[in-house]
Amino acid sequence: MAWSEACALARVLVADQSSWLGARVAGMDRPWPAEAWILANLYDLTAAANAKKGRALRPHPRPSDPKPTRIGRATVSQRRIRAELDKRSARAQVK
Incomplete structure (x- = not known):
């Protein structure tokens, strides 16, 4: 294989x-084909059309979304x- 072909x-x-x-070059954590983007958009639109009025919907997660910095709620x-x-x-420094 020549360099030009590579x-x-x-x-x-x-x-x-x-x-x-x-x-990876696009900054995503995993590959997603174009069909998956279309299906995720269709899911979001269908969910929004069938949702009760005033209910906030979260969109289907995409690989280009920023990663969450916090998961769950603190109980303490x-x-x-x-x-x-x-x-x-303090205990670790004493030892």
């Missing part, structure tokens, strides 16, 4: 978001978490 194939892969290389107050962490760090 470069041409690499350009094709980078342009195709359904390939792993194309998905922030003050208590910090106090426990301070205690543990």
